[in-house]
Amino acid sequence: MMRPKILLVEDDASLVELISYNLEKEGFDVIRTDDGEEALVLAQEDKPDLVILDWMIANLSGIEVCRRLRRAPATANLPIVMLTARAEEADRIRGLETGADDYVTKPFSPRELVARVRAVLRRLRPALSGGNLDYAGISMDTSAHKVTRDGVTVSLGPTEFRLLRHFLEHPGRVFSREQLLDAVWGRDVYVEQRTVDVHIRRLRKAVNATDNDKELPDVIRTVRSAGYALDAAPVPV
Amino acid sequence: MMRPKILLVEDDASLVELISYNLEKEGFDVIRTDDGEEALVLAQEDKPDLVILDWMIANLSGIEVCRRLRRAPATANLPIVMLTARAEEADRIRGLETGADDYVTKPFSPRELVARVRAVLRRLRPALSGGNLDYAGISMDTSAHKVTRDGVTVSLGPTEFRLLRHFLEHPGRVFSREQLLDAVWGRDVYVEQRTVDVHIRRLRKAVNATDNDKELPDVIRTVRSAGYALDAAPVPV
DNA sequence: GGCCACCGTCACATAATTGTAATAAAACCG
């Protein structure tokens, strides 16, 4: 199971130490910065699984960073935990409404922060915490690397597995070939976009197959000129 | 576009009032109970979109309710916000680790509670709080690339989809063919203005069609010598 | 080395969508 990657945006050096230490001890990788602009760049390029964001940081306020992260398509769904000394209600609400997923006020205990990070991730990226993913009759045990459909075991190659996992983490949502290459293959790999088609084909074949010669309804929806999505109710022709 | 349904499990009658009032004012439907066993039944049967769960309630402790909700497949993914007087760290962590999505300690402000409820729902049910466009019975989920009219799925080609999205982003407003070409096709594409008519026709056909041979009222208004607009109430004769 | 599973790419088949032109129908105007 992969170690989730956390981007920590905080300018108090001693806090950075404290938080990093606790996160790493609990199985997270931590990237650090104390600069708002740099945080945006890191969020784009390193694709962390979650951001811990202090309100008071250099160059851009935390809340502004939050807003920009939400606005950029690539990071619009990145989980954000705001971290701040501001305990006033209005600020907390403002933080949450800007798109933060949780909000922790200083002083806080490192253990509670870790617990909240876990709670957010468990929700948004169940695969990271070794949970099971279920959708449309498909069940994936991410830690055992096993997949079933309607109880029947499905066998997948490594790439098909990661592809399906990505779909299961965001059921119903359409992903372009480019997005899929980023998320499933990795950002620095160069492969043809059409390669995605081939793996979609392989995934479909595996997931829709039965032991006899019949086929189950297709769970992957092709969205012409947009990409593919995992879908419970495929469009009838 | 349904009002999200909240199950409120709380035994302090005045708090129930306070919370219900605020939630309903903010567009939620609220189901209430003060009993742990009953909460489990209601969660199963009424299928709420989120549960607000007090720690101290009759019959079963809140945390036990939480555990059982998580264990039952039907409610394993139901978002839970814990609500409690216990501010001790160990308790908060226990709450989060049991599977709560958020944890609010008394005393709290109703507005903050509502903001947290929204933050959790925004994550889990994007359809309920954003990312999709609604107008005149038409609902478009932009991230899933799905369109429904009065709940019935509408299937559109790529261009019709973009065209409808543009109309939904500016409901009621009239656009000339030139403006539509700019916005939907792109500034640097050369196509005949009349092409817009054809796509309007295709969009109308798809959106107004029913499964039988009847037709729904037209949602697109032709404005002679000006262009087209999406309109809720076409002029009756 | 030989076997096997998997991968990425290509070439071709198939299917969906597109823009245009031709024609019919409406709306407008004196």
Add this chain to the structure above:
DNA sequence: CGGTTTTATTACAATTATGTGACGGTGGCC
């Protein structure tokens, strides 16, 4: 009403996107 302008509708051929099978390559493993 006749003439004119604007929009609706239909059919079609070109274009584009996706589906699919095959192939060569790579690396693990015995």
